[in-house]
Amino acid sequence: MSNYLDELNDIQRQAVTTLEGPVMVIAGPGSGKTRVLSYRIAHLIQSGVAPWQILTLTFTNKAAREMKERISTLIGSHAMRVWAGTFHSIFARILRSEADKIGYPNDFSIYDSTDSKNLIKQIVKDLNLDKNNYNPNAVLSRISQSKSNLVTPKVYAQTEAYTDYDKMSKRPMLHVIYQRYVNRCQKAGAMDFDDLLMLMYRLLAENKDGVRAKYQQAFRYLLVDEFQDTNFLQYEILKLLVNYEDSANNFCIVGDDAQSIYSFRGATIKNILQFQKDYPTVQVFKLEQNYRSTHHIVEAANEVITKNKRQIPKKIWTESGDGERIRIIRALNDTEEARRVADSIVEMKNRSHFANIDIAILYRTNAQSRIFEEFLRRYNLPYRVFGGLSFYQRKEVKDVLAYLRLTVNPNDDEALKRVINYPKRGIGATTISKIVALANDNDVSIWDAIPYFKATKRTQSLLDNFVEKIKQFTIKSKKDTPYRTAEYIVKQSGVLSDLRKDNTIEGLSRIENIESLLSGVQLFEENDELMAGEEIVEKNLAGYLQNIALITDQDEDKEEKDYVSLMSVHAAKGLEYKSIFVVGMEENLFPSYMSVSDPDQLEEERRLFYVAITRAEQILTLTYATSRYQYGQMRFNDPSRFLEEIGVQHFDKPMEIRSKGISSFSEPKVLGKLGTLKPKKEYIALVDPASFKPSAPHLIKQGMYILHKKFGKGHVESIEGSDHNKVATIHFAQIDNPSRKIMLKFAKLQILDDE
DNA sequence: GGGGGCTATGGGGGG
DNA sequence: CATAGCCCCC
Numbered sequence: 213m214s215n216y217l218d219e220l221n222d223i224q225r226q227a228v229t230t231l232e233g234p235v236m237v238i239a240g241p242g243s244g245k246t247r248v249l250s251y252r253i254a255h256l257i258q259s260g261v262a263p264w265q266i267l268t269l270t271f272t273n274k275a276a277r278e279m280k281e282r283i284s285t286l287i288g289s290h291a292m293r294v295w296a297g298t299f300h301s302i303f304a305r306i307l308r309s310e311a312d313k314i315g316y317p318n319d320f321s322i323y324d325s326t327d328s329k330n331l332i333k334q335i336v337k338d339l340n341l342d343k344n345n346y347n348p349n350a351v352l353s354r355i356s357q358s359k360s361n362l363v364t365p366k367v368y369a370q371t372e373a374y375t376d377y378d379k380m381s382k383r384p385m386l387h388v389i390y391q392r393y394v395n396r397c398q399k400a401g402a403m404d405f406d407d408l409l410m411l412m413y414r415l416l417a418e419n420k421d422g423v424r425a426k427y428q429q430a431f432r433y434l435l436v437d438e439f440q441d442t443n444f445l446q447y448e449i450l451k452l453l454v455n456y457e458d459s460a461n462n463f464c465i466v467g468d469d470a471q472s473i474y475s476f477r478g479a480t481i482k483n484i485l486q487f488q489k490d491y492p493t494v495q496v497f498k499l500e501q502n503y504r505s506t507h508h509i510v511e512a513a514n515e516v517i518t519k520n521k522r523q524i525p526k527k528i529w530t531e532s533g534d535g536e537r538i539r540i541i542r543a544l545n546d547t548e549e550a551r552r553v554a555d556s557i558v559e560m561k562n563r564s565h566f567a568n569i570d571i572a573i574l575y576r577t578n579a580q581s582r583i584f585e586e587f588l589r590r591y592n593l594p595y596r597v598f599g600g601l602s603f604y605q606r607k608e609v610k611d612v613l614a615y616l617r618l619t620v621n622p623n624d625d626e627a628l629k630r631v632i633n634y635p636k637r638g639i640g641a642t643t644i645s646k647i648v649a650l651a652n653d654n655d656v657s658i659w660d661a662i663p664y665f666k667a668t669k670r671t672q673s674l675l676d677n678f679v680e681k682i683k684q685f686t687i688k689s690k691k692d693t694p695y696r697t698a699e700y701i702v703k704q705s706g707v708l709s710d711l712r713k714d715n716t717i718e719g720l721s722r723i724e725n726i727e728s729l730l731s732g733v734q735l736f737e738e739n740d741e742l743m744a745g746e747e748i749v750e751k752n753l754a755g756y757l758q759n760i761a762l763i764t765d766q767d768e769d770k771e772e773k774d775y776v777s778l779m780s781v782h783a784a785k786g787l788e789y790k791s792i793f794v795v796g797m798e799e800n801l802f803p804s805y806m807s808v809s810d811p812d813q814l815e816e817e818r819r820l821f822y823v824a825i826t827r828a829e830q831i832l833t834l835t836y837a838t839s840r841y842q843y844g845q846m847r848f849n850d851p852s853r854f855l856e857e858i859g860v861q862h863f864d865k866p867m868e869i870r871s872k873g874i875s876s877f878s879e880p881k882v883l884g885k886l887g888t889l890k891p892k893k894e895y896i897a898l899v900d901p902a903s904f905k906p907s908a909p910h911l912i913k914q915g916m917y918i919l920h921k922k923f924g925k926g927h928v929e930s931i932e933g934s935d936h937n938k939v940a941t942i943h944f945a946q947i948d949n950p951s952r953k954i955m956l957k958f959a960k961l962q963i964l965d966d967e
Numbered sequence: 968g969g970g971g972g973c974t975a976t977g978g979g980g981g982g
Numbered sequence: 983c984a985t986a987g988c989c990c991c992c
Contacts, residue, residue, distance in 0.1 A: 272982095300982050325981090405982050476980060577979060579983090599981080640968040671968095762982065782980045804979060820980085843978055844983040 216251060216286055220244075227497040228252045231259060231433075234491035235464040236484075240528040241513070241826035242504025242788065245466055246275070249437060250282040252464065253294060256433055257283070263293040267431040267453075271438040273298060273763070275786055289941055289953055290932050295431070299446055300405060301762045303412040306427070307403070308758065313420040314411055319754050321402040321617050322761040326605075327626040328352050328393075328404045335392045338652060345382045346389070354378075355390050359406040360445045360478040362413065365391035399657045400625040409445050416452040428456050438786075439467035439487070443478035451490070461491060469524050470517050473782060473820045475812075484524070502528045502826075504788050506535020508862045509825060509832050516857050517822045520815045528826075537864035538825075539833040540855070546583055546796075546840035553793050553835060554587040557776065560791055560831065568594055570790035572777040574824050576802040580795065581778050588776060598779035604760055608711060608722040609729055613757070615701050619685040620754045623657035635710035638674050643667065681705070694753045695734040702726060732760075738922075740958040751958060781824045792828035794821075797836040798849035821854045906960035912940060919962040920954070923947050931956070 217225055224244055227237045228251045239245035249268070257263055270276045276296040283291035295302060304322065311318050323331070329348040332355075336346045358368055368374050369387040378386040397404065403411060416424045434454050436442065442450075454463045469481045488494055502510050510530045517523065541556070543549035553573060560566050573584055578600040588595040603609060611634060614627040622628070629648075633639045651661035662675055681704065689697040702708050711723050736756050777789070781802075796802055802821065807813035825832055834855060839848045904921055912918065916928045923944040929951075931940045938956040954961070 298982065408982080474980080477982085579978080636969070638968070642968075780980065806979065841983085 216254065220247070220251065221501060223497050223499055224248050224251075227499070228255050230495055230497075231256055232460055232462060234461050234487075234494040236487060236494050236496045237464070237466040237499065238496065238524060238526065239466055239468050239499040240502060240526060241468065241471065241823070242502040243499035243528065244501075244503055245437075245468075245499065246279060246282070246786075248499070249435060249466055250279045251286065253279070253435065254283045254286040254291065257287055257291060257294075261433060263290055264295065265430065265432040266294045266435065267302070267433070268294060268296040268435040269299050269302065269437065269450075270296060271298065271441060271786065273301065275437065289930075289939065292939065292953065293933070298762065299442075299449075300408050303408050303449075304758055304762060307408065307411060307415065308754075310415055310423060311411070313423060314414050314418060315398065316403065316411065317401045317621065317623075319401070319621050321400065321621045321624040321627065322408070322758065323397065323402045323404040323626060324605075324761065325352065325405070326610075327402070330626055330629070331393060331396055332389065334648065335389050335396070338392075338649070339385060339388065341385055341389075346385075350381075351383070351386065351389055354383075354386055355393060356406050357478060358390060359410045360443050362410070362445060362448065365394055395655070396625065396652075399623065399651075399655065401621050401623045401657070402626070406445075409449065413445060413449050413452065416449065424452065425456075428453055428459070432460075433462045433464075435464045435466070437466050438471075439465040440469050440472035440481050440484060441467075441474040441479040442483050443480060444483070445478075447483045447486070461493075463491065468526075470520075470526065470819055471785065471823050473785065473816060473823060475816055481522075498526060500526060500528050502530045503532070504829050505530060505826060506532050506830060508535055508537050509828050512538060512832075512858045512862045513822055513826050515859055515862075516818060516825070516854060519857050520818055522815070536831055538858065538862050539831070539864045541833060541835040542851075543835065543837040544839065546580075546837050549795060549835050549837040549840075550583040550587045553584060553795060553833075554591045554593065556793070556833060557588075557593060558591060564791075564831070566790055568774045568776045571793075572779065572784065572787070572789040572791075572827065573793045573795060574779060574781045574784050574827065575795050576781060576804060576820075577796075578780055584778055584795070588778075593776055594774060595776040595778055598777060599783045602763075603725070603728070604763065606722075606725060608707070609725055611707055612698070612702060612705075612726060612729055613760075615685065615705050615707070616698060616753055617757060618682055619689050619697070619701065620757060622659040622682055622686070625651075625658045628658050631705070632678060635706040637678060637706075639671065639678065643671055643675075689753050694737050694751065694756050695730065697753060698730055698733045702730065738960075740955050740960065781820050784827050785823055788827055788829055790829045791831040791833070792824070793833045793835060794824045795835045796840075797834050797852040797855055798840075799852055800847075800849050801840075801842075802852055802854070818854065818857075904960075905962055907963045909938075909956040909959055909961070911963060912956055912959070912961055917964040918942065919964055920944065921960055923952060925964070926952075926961075 217228065220228060221244075224247065227235065227248050231252075237245070237248060239248070253266055253268065256266060268276065268279065270279065276298070280292055280294065280296055283294070297305075307316070307320070308318055311320055329352055332346075332348045332351050333343070336343055336348070336351070358374075363371070363374070365387060368390055375384070375387060378384055397407065416427065431453055434450060436450065450463070454461055465484075465487060467484060469484055472479060472481045488496075505513075507530055510528055514527055541549070541552050543552055557571055560571065561568070575581065581597050581600060585595065585597065604613070611631060614630040617624045617627040618631065629644065632644060647658055647661055647665050650665055651658045654661060654664075662679055665675065667675065684704070685697070685701050688700050692700070708723070708726065711719060711726065713719075714722070733756055736759060737751055781794070794802075800808065803814055803817035807817050836851050836855070839846055841847070904919065912928060912931070914928050914931050918926050918928060920926055920942070923942075924946040926942040926944040929941045929943055931938055933939045940954045940956055940959070942952055942954055944950045944952060
């Protein structure tokens with residue numbers, strides 16, 4: 213354990229051992245950034261810092277999870293107790309207990325962007341504005357930008373730069389919409405994604421009851437990964453956490469300006485430059501040795517990125533040998549592109565003995581995934597699609613979630629509007645818009661306005677029935693488990709019987725989705741295993757809703773681990789594969805047609821391409837089609853300009869790969885999309901549920917033999933943590949990965965006395 | 968007020 | 983191509 217520092221190169225070691233004061237690590241792709249971050253945290257803990265005094269903000273929950281696992285391997289499971297997660301999930305967790313200090317309920321709802329857009333549409337309608345000028349996407353992005361720059365509606369209305377711009381864009385009333393939007397969200401007890409940051413800022417800035425000092429003292433060491441993708445507001449929050457009297461400024465940022473790919477949501481590499489000004493004593497470490505890819509790939513990446521004007525000088529290099537040249541596939545159309553990629557995968561598996569899991573297909577837009585799925589399915593190659601329309605965005609799932617949200621927070625206007633007449637109960641558009649108007653006029657939520665609404669006797673009783681139903685749900689949720697509440701709601705709301713009317717395949721799959729959702733609730737409720745990177749929240753409906761609202765990735769599928777990965781280039785950030793296909797290398801696709809006319813956006817597309825090719829360890833294949841179906845039409849695009857930016861010496865000769873055809877007629881092995889919760893798993897019961905009697909958690913002691921409902925017989929190897937947060941490491945001999953960490957607070961373990 | 972069918976419109980990346 | 987919104991009829 214003491215020699216873990218020997219596993220680092222000189223610069224990495226310095227970055228890991230410089231614990232005090234501001235530190236900046238500029239890390240090229242594949243330069244061991246995750247290793248540095250996790251070793252640094254391990255080193256902090258070894259030097260006597262308590263795990264919970266360390267706050268690590270990562271870009272995805274997956275990154276947090278992997279990091280914690282790595283630290284655990286280095287120094288033991290107490291590492292699991294560092295605070296690590298995304299900005300949004302960590303702040304939501306804090307706001308869950310502090311929101312009342314800034315005028316929001318602690319049980320606040322989280323509006324996703326669809327909710328936000330629906331609210332904007334509503335406001336535009338209320339104000340009798342032209343919906344063509346007031347496009348919800350445009351309005352939302354303006355509001356989002358304002359929040360991300362800490363511009364309140366009031367300041368917005370008074371700042372000519374903003375209002376003039378809006379007049380020019382034919383949206384002079386934008387400041388009014390912004391104000392109303394904020395009011396409606398607050399009345400609904402709801403926060404949108406930007407609010408999670410903005411209100412966290414306000415919480416710290418307003419400092420009610422000294423709350424700021426509480427978190428400043430709690431987080432003695434601050435680490436931020438992917439700092440190039442933070443926005444102004446995120447940096448401002450971090451500064452509030454770290455800047456105070458006698459602060460040691462233990463603030464470590466890790467990033468790479470060349471991999472900044474989120475400026476569309478306000479990220480700015482200015483933060484990296486500003487950091488050096490704000491913390492003049494900063495110690496900078498530049499990691500340039502690439503341990504991931506072979507020479508041709510590394511050099512191609514360097515050549516591409518030098519076409520960008522603005523960047524911190526840096527050149528990645530490798531000692532891992534020349535490796536293979538970059539392959540290129542030119543296809544006549546999108547179908548042929550997909551077929552040849554699938555052919556190539558089969559070939560690669562035979563010749564290089566790659567497993568499916570070593571291979572990823574990266575595309576610019578999620579819409580491109582479908583055709584690749586088709587061919588992978590035909591070729592019997594298991595695959596998994598990451599991102600895209602996730603499980604939680606499907607209509608039937610959102611409907612049930614809306615009922616759950618309403619149960620927790622009846623003021624949630626967007627949830628209410630979604631289900632007040634679904635399933636159909638005779639409360640039509642006219643009635644709803646009258647109630648909405650009443651709510652607006654009196655500045656209350658729709659829920660609060662309903663009792664004051666005067667309607668015909670018939671409508672009145674329909675409304676009463678609806679209100680009564682929701683109240684019942686809330687009562688149920690207070691005295692029963694989340695799973696049983698959700699099950700009750702699915703049945704009593706009428707959603708299930710409505711779906712049962714539809715006997716088509718789609719209809720049946722919708723019911724399956726609802727069942728999956730329910731087993732997801734059950735899983736949440738029963739899960740007593742401490743998973744790295746997972747938020748520990750209360751095991752109630754509100755906790756469940758928070759968990760899924762901010763989901764970025766899904767648990768590993770434990771049944772089938774060998775699959776080809778399909779994802780957008782954005783989603784691939786931070787990942788690596790032996791073999792990478794970057795597909796759709798065409799003008800107007802990659803780079804996107806939205807970006808080709810703006811030099812800054814074009815540079816971002818180039819960084820995106822840089823990220824894409826540096827994911828590859830051994831084999832990089834770039835593909836393009838001369839024609840493809842886009843938006844229902846056949847389009848002809850030129851090959852991407854980015855292809856010409858790589859020197860010819862790095863390319864293989866274009867090679868023809870013969871089609872292998874369909875390899876078998878057996879049922880294709882297809883894994884669910886990421887985001888698809890598996891239907892209820894019928895795992896082999898290791899324990900007879902009838903005779904299972906869990907013991908009181910405080911009786912569990914080290915050395916005992918116990919029974920776990922899901923994992924079977926186990927031996928308690930150690931118990932760590934303070935009174936209320938004890939975590940036991942238990943060895944379960946009957947399962948794969950036998951060593952599990954169980955949170956005793958939630959555990960259902962039966963003590964065995966016969967051993 | 969509900970529901971079916973048609974037309975018009977937009978179409979990126981993600982927490 | 984997918985979906986939202988509209989019109990028309992019940």
